[in-house]
Amino acid sequence: MRNFTSVNDISDLKKALDEAFEIKADRYKYCELGKNKTLMMVFFNSSLRTRLSTQKAALNLGMNVIVLDINQGAWKLETERGVIMDGDKPEHILEAIPVMGSYCDVIGVRSFARFENKDDDYNEVILNQFIKYSGRPVFSMEAATRHPLQSFADLITIEEHKTKPRPKVVLTWAPHPKALPQAVPNSFAEWMNAADYDFVITHPKGYELDPAFVGNARVEYDQMKAFEGADFVYAKNWAAYIGENYGKVLSTDRDWTVSERQMAVTNNAYFMHCLPVRRNMIVTDDVIESERSLVIPEAANREISATVVLKRILEGLE
Ligand code: CP
Numbered sequence: 001m002r003n004f005t006s007v008n009d010i011s012d013l014k015k016a017l018d019e020a021f022e023i024k025a026d027r028y029k030y031c032e033l034g035k036n037k038t039l040m041m042v043f044f045n046s047s048l049r050t051r052l053s054t055q056k057a058a059l060n061l062g063m064n065v066i067v068l069d070i071n072q073g074a075w076k077l078e079t080e081r082g083v084i085m086d087g088d089k090p091e092h093i094l095e096a097i098p099v100m101g102s103y104c105d106v107i108g109v110r111s112f113a114r115f116e117n118k119d120d121d122y123n124e125v126i127l128n129q130f131i132k133y134s135g136r137p138v139f140s141m142e143a144a145t146r147h148p149l150q151s152f153a154d155l156i157t158i159e160e161h162k163t164k165p166r167p168k169v170v171l172t173w174a175p176h177p178k179a180l181p182q183a184v185p186n187s188f189a190e191w192m193n194a195a196d197y198d199f200v201i202t203h204p205k206g207y208e209l210d211p212a213f214v215g216n217a218r219v220e221y222d223q224m225k226a227f228e229g230a231d232f233v234y235a236k237n238w239a240a241y242i243g244e245n246y247g248k249v250l251s252t253d254r255d256w257t258v259s260e261r262q263m264a265v266t267n268n269a270y271f272m273h274c275l276p277v278r279r280n281m282i283v284t285d286d287v288i289e290s291e292r293s294l295v296i297p298e299a300a301n302r303e304i305s306a307t308v309v310l311k312r313i314l315e316g317l318e
Helices: 013-025 047-060 093-101 117-123 124-132 148-161 182-196 225-226 295-316
Strands: 038-043 063-069 106-110 139-140 168-173 198-202 232-236 271-272
Touching: 013 063, 013 148, 013 295, 047 063, 047 148, 047 295, 063 148, 093 124, 093 295, 106 124, 124 139, 139 148, 139 295, 148 182, 148 271, 148 295, 168 182, 168 225, 168 271, 182 198, 182 232, 198 225
Parallel strands: 038 063, 038 106, 106 139, 168 198, 168 232, 232 271
Antiparallel strands: none
């Protein structure tokens, strides 16, 4: 594998899951693979899980790791070509990227949607510049439209806990005070469709996701109806995608907060969220602390998904 930006880079999900469980059984099995190879992790946005789990994955494989927080100590980067650079950004990303590439063998990038220009976000302008100009394999540590390392960990977690071949999985919008990108729900939808689960998305009207990500999912605007018989409930907030409302918060209706009220109509569903989560906005204390909450195993599986992805990239190095 050269780059990893979506489920499409994992050709065979079953094989990827087999690899994940192999690595989970012995996470140091490939500890020689990354010897004398360096991973550079570039963060344009904050992180707890992605930073720690990806670094741990690289260490599992014997790699060296360099972490760069663009907003803490690096030069502010201009990202637009053609700009007269007489403002507060002393370095252009078109020089910075190949320089970064010269110090490492693999690059991970976290760059969220900025909600300034929908086309720039949905064309993944920052991530694609790294792919084009770094000269290195690049993987997404959450980009503008997708968070594939998270979705892969979510898939591993569902496979570990499901009790039927095709569980009912419900992705539900939940309220949040700030505008959040669609990367996690887009990506989750893409992976759930690829896994061919019985997949339902529920959200208030106006929060429709890009149809390219919704795929074969059923969309149900009545949250209680959507939750009926669910085996897994995956909560997430996202800002509006459609039309002029792109990037806007249209509702903070706490009737959508996942609570025992909705969970009562499920098939004793497991609760999932990628974290960080705002308690009593997205989910009540009772639900996230219940025995059916998978938020910690899900986060732990981030190490496994990252180890599989880095292993495959290392195997593809010339
Ligand atoms: N779920 C996730 O990506 O967490 P972080 O933002 O803390 O990395």
